[in-house]
Amino acid sequence: MKFLQNNATTVPTPKLYAYEPPGSQQAVDVGACYMLIEGFYGNTLQDVKFDICDLPTNTQERIISQWASVQAELATFSFPQIGSISNFSKEDDGVVTIGPLAAAAAERFAFGGPFATCTFVFCDIVASTELFKDKETSFHLNHMDMGTQNILVDDEFNFLAVIDWEFAQSAPVQVNHFPMPFPLISSEASIQKILQDTEHLAFRNVSRQTAAQQLYWQKFQDAERNLAEQGRPVIPSISERLRGPASRIYAILEKLGGFWGPKDLTYEMVRLSFGIEGDAAKEYLERMERKMNEKES
Template sequence: MSSDVAPKKMRPSERWASYDDWNYGGMRQRLEGFMASINKTALTEHASIVLGSPASISEPFSAGQYWCCFELVAPDNRFLVARVRLPKHPESNATDADEEYLIQCEVATMKYLRANIRTVPLPKLYAYEPPGSVRAISAGAAYMLIEGFYGNSLQDIDHSIYNLPVSTQEHVFTQWTSFQAELAAFTFTQIGSISQFSTDTGPIIGAIATSSIDGLPTAGPFHSGWDYFVAVAEGLVAHALRRKRSDTESNQFATLGPLIFRNIVRDTEIFKNSQGPFHFNHMDMGIQNILIDDDFNFVAVIDWELAQSAPWEVNHYPMPIPLISSDRETAEILYDPGHKAHRNMSRQVGARLLYRQKFKEAERALERRGNPLHYSIAEVLEGRASRIYGLVGKIGVFHGMEEELTYELVRLGYGLTGPEAEQHVQMLGEETKGAITAGVN
């Protein structure tokens, strides 16, 4: 008898962490309350109808900021994923209508992409039960039933992609950049989310769909890149000021950074040259939303709720290879093998160069097929607008680095360093105190 037995494929739930890593800011209690209120039997019964077979639901689950996922498995090992809406994020100021619009746009986006593109891997949507539907009421929350894949997120496999063998990095980045370039080939005259789609009407671009905790309001559609970035900046500032008023001990640079970003958008030419047509972008294309198999092949890209047509400058180096330091600081670390950050920095720089190279290759492939991009993302990645946009998104995420990130914004936006940069930040800090006080009163 041959011993060459194919290894049993591992379903995603075998790596799902359930409550792990949620012990902060009341988030575990939010999940526990959700689990106590959800009717898993209702989800299982619906999945059984779709699968045409009895189904069982996984005990482990995967949770994000907005959704919780369960596996629903038939006896023959076919399976679906129930993506169930969590209660509103505690830091979100979105209305219920905003939340519903967000989900509506995600459903429309998935339908549009499946109808128009075959090279972008995304799950098939079998069912969507919106808030207020009979099945959503029975289950205790709005939910989707989507295609299940034998794969796990790249984040679950390895947080630090730059520590993988170069050949593996090359394989991952080839797929990653080809996917984004393929999406970017779809362009629109407006900036916004796909609010509706049918094969008769095509995609309809509506307001930006968001339940974002960074504070961007539901607004648009926008006709210029500059108007879009102004709205993003205003949302980030409003969110930062709200957090500062509720926590006066928080890092002052968590507030100053978004304010400086807003000033750069308003006062400089950096974002005013953002031109259409506007490309389609996933907007959250990080390692947490890429599903891979054991050989690092992409099997699906998930979480399309923030996808939209967008200015080209929103493209920036992703986690875990962000470009957050000045070129000078990076060079100093690279030229000093004894520096404590030398090893990580050299590997991150190498991964960034490879990522950009793969974008160039993906863009050339589109050109050969007669479908060139209107702008080169590989070139955009090195521009000031991309770097600034990527930086401000890390403030409040990279805890303890708010000051460093803020001064890098000042350098990129105004060319100020040393005492001049300190004076600029100090002056803005004095102005901010008045804004916070006014908001409290």
Template sequence: MEAPAKTFPSERWSSFALCESDEEEACLKAFIEHALDILGVSVTISEPFSIGQSWCCFELVAPDREGFIIARLQIPQDPESATSGGADNYAIECEVATMAFVRDNVKGVTVPQVYAYEGPGTSRAAKVGAVYMLIEGFFGNTAADVELQLYNLPIATQEHFIAQWTAIQASLASHTFSQIGSICHYTPSTGPTIGPLASASSFPTAGPFSSAHAYFTALAESYLSTALSRPTPSRFATLGALIFRAIVRGTPLFSSPGPFPLNHMDLGSQNLLIDPATYDILAVIDWEMASPAPWPTYTSYPMPFPSYHSDRETAAWLYDPAHVAHVNVARQLGAQRLYRRGFLDAERRLRGEGRPLGRSIAAGLEGDDAGRVLFVAEKLGCWAMEEELTYELVRLGFGLGGEEAREFMREVEAEFRKDPL
């Protein structure tokens, strides 16, 4: 029986025709020359490429198609400069250090090997015109690219995939630190050094933080600053950020004690590389946001099965088979149960290995309002549901609904107009 064909990531990439000038073609040739130094053989570069807000990725494939490298090119934020600014470069350095730490220390988590990192000032970065990394490629693609709505998969497939997913997160969480920040430096001999958060360029302060309350206070201020900086500020995006700040300041939800578990911070299905045929997780990618973080960052459901609606709304949809949302809600809740069970199993294995977690992630998913508040607050500027999400914050944080909630929001707005600080 023939072995299944290997799936290259570029088979699902849809961006084409980047090379419209001699300068752009020279960039790609520079990647190929560097890959030749690493692999010892000439490579071809994929025609399709993948592009996001900060990175552009190309595939460099050896002639025997047995191995390949991903060229991950940072998109310069300043069009007049060949490389991005200091904050962006610090973030890349933190990502490289974090990946090295995880590769050396975290059992059961596969991280792509970084073959080369060409930072600002190096001759290769100057030749390409941007900072870049050359990293290990894996045959397969992200789980989100293969199936965006994972809860539509057969139950057995969901169980297999989610068991791996939760085991990875639990293994990361078994490594704890005394401060909240980014791993800015790591060597096997010196261990990890925690510095300011690489993902917090908009924070009034970026740490490192010694308490969860200090971290969430800075986070709340950053959400408010972002809402107010919109060209046309949204009333409910701004009000939602104010409500989140009030929850952080006036409730104990975000005062969880340390030590603080290592968290990828963006471990949705979009950052898990899988074998499409088996749903085996091959590697975890995109570590730029990873950091030791407070426990509530672990106790909300990731995409694609979030929980931001009120329990009352969810129950109404679940028990009304005629409702348009009934099927999807039932499937999402089923996936959430599998996700919680996955953590229970992972936590049991860690205890058996003598590596118990500081607290149960599974239990937090069941009853931690802090995780739900955090998830809702993160989505205020992303979805066209800002009014609904703001009311949900009031309900979760202060237990208010109806006219009481509206009155509370009017008071918050009035106080902000009187004293914006």
């Protein structure tokens, strides 16, 4: 948060007045670790409007434009390795130290059963395909949890602050994806099938989500273009990869435990990664489950 307040221009972060972690003398003195941060007269975007796809197009555009601008500016800060910003001192010429990336995915999805299978498959995809291997040795700064629950807005949907920075870290470009409530995790074929049938039960939701995705993609392009004109390019580009398979695969991993079934999501992961379906995909998944069980035993 201190780093952003000293370097960012469009990322609204609360001012941090005091922070005492577990074990510090001040925390011991008061009997608890604590953080004192700036307050705002606003609400989370999630509480104000749970599904922004229901809003008029001009209001959606204002929200998504701010969202993309914040994400894009964060991405102008890049580092040579994956990890989290663990220290920042303005007095030391803005030097930051990069800590190791925790195995968050393994911890978050260690539920066993189909959830564990999906995580195991994701690890195999990262290891055995080129989808998550970039030539650039540069990793963007990313909030990692910038959903509507962590964006504070006023009554006009102006962004007041982005909160909950505990997972912020420098991360590969592939972790960027279309956010809730308009994630891109279904196949193009299934989406088009629904869009071509106005009587389909999911037509309204899918058509609204598709429109929001297009708007988000356009606003991300605009934000990257504006930053490049300021001499602050986003490298590698996020907008160029948002519709790609790696971004969609990572989005699937993040949606585990939500409204989608893990088996369907895992199958879509395999299709996007290897281009296989039907029996070939089934055989691959069975092989992965055997390997996973062997490791566990």
